[in-house]
Amino acid sequence: MFPFLSSFFFIFVAEMGDKTQLVALSFATKFKPLKVVLGIFIGTIVSHLMAVLIGQNLNFLIPLQNLKVIIGLSFIAFGVWTLKGDTLDGGNGKKLSRLGPIMTVAIAFFLAELGDKTQLATISLAAQYRSFLGVWMGSTVGMVAADSLAIILGVIAGKKLPEKVIKYASALIFVVFGLAILFEALRK
Numbered sequence: 001m002f003p004f005l006s007s008f009f010f011i012f013v014a015e016m017g018d019k020t021q022l023v024a025l026s027f028a029t030k031f032k033p034l035k036v037v038l039g040i041f042i043g044t045i046v047s048h049l050m051a052v053l054i055g056q057n058l059n060f061l062i063p064l065q066n067l068k069v070i071i072g073l074s075f076i077a078f079g080v081w082t083l084k085g086d087t088l089d090g091g092n093g094k095k096l097s098r099l100g101p102i103m104t105v106a107i108a109f110f111l112a113e114l115g116d117k118t119q120l121a122t123i124s125l126a127a128q129y130r131s132f133l134g135v136w137m138g139s140t141v142g143m144v145a146a147d148s149l150a151i152i153l154g155v156i157a158g159k160k161l162p163e164k165v166i167k168y169a170s171a172l173i174f175v176v177f178g179l180a181i182l183f184e185a186l187r188k
Contacts, residue, residue, distance in 0.1 A: 003131035007138025008145070010125060013173050014118045015146035023112055024147040031101035033151050037144065039105025044143045045136075046106075047113035048122050052136040055126025068185030071124045075178030079171040118143060128181070 015021055020040075027036045099107065113119045122139040129135055 001134070003125070003129035003134030004138035004141075006129065007122070007125045007135045008142035010121055010174075010177070011118050011139040011142030012146045014121050015143050018116065018118060020109060020112045020116065020118070020143075021147055021150045023108060024150050027101075027105050027108070028151040031105070035101040036105050036151055037148050039102045040109050040147045041140070041144050042102065042106035043109025044113065045140050047110050047119055048136055048139045048143070051119045051122035051139070052126040052132055055123040055128075055135070056130060056132055058123070058127040065185060068128070068181055071128050072178045072180075072182030072185060074120065074124045075174050075181060077178075079174030079178060083168070083171045 024036060024040060027039070031039075118139070122135065125139065126132070126135045
């Protein structure tokens with residue numbers, strides 16, 4: 001249960017202010033929110049399945065001690081990446097819109113997640129916890145929950161979330177946990 005909860009928490013936090021959250025807000029202005037959420041779920045479950053498969057197999061290539069150092073450094077990097085921020089590039093929506101709202105969102109989310117910090121964080125979590133189902137489901141549900149929150153808040157409030165507060169809090173959480181993982185790896 002801990003890998004699920006931990007993965008949910010980290011991905012939920014990582015998604016705050018991420019470009020895919022901005023994509024969710026954008027799609028929510030074009031399509032019905034439920035269809036956007038379903039598309040996000042489909043795109044995310046496939047993307048994070050790939051990430052967990054990669055993360056689960058890293059331990060065969062890299063010794064656990066070294067892997068923990070890499071994971072700790074990656075969490076710190078995610079914190080720095082969060083401070084840098086993401087922007088919405090746009091451009092894919094018109095070409096993909098012929099596929100219908102759900103598939104348009106699913107494909108856009110899958111492509112947006114490739115190499116994104118939440119996908120890389122999922123790889124790191126899978127390598128650390130070695131709980132295939134826990135990390136896969138936790139990261140997927142965390143991503144969908146964060147993006148659903150953005151859609152709901154965007155629809156209800158009609159304005160942006162306080163980006164600076166979210167950005168700095170998210171970055172701090174990643175850096176603190178990254179340092180904790182590094183400390184654990186280096187004290188052995």
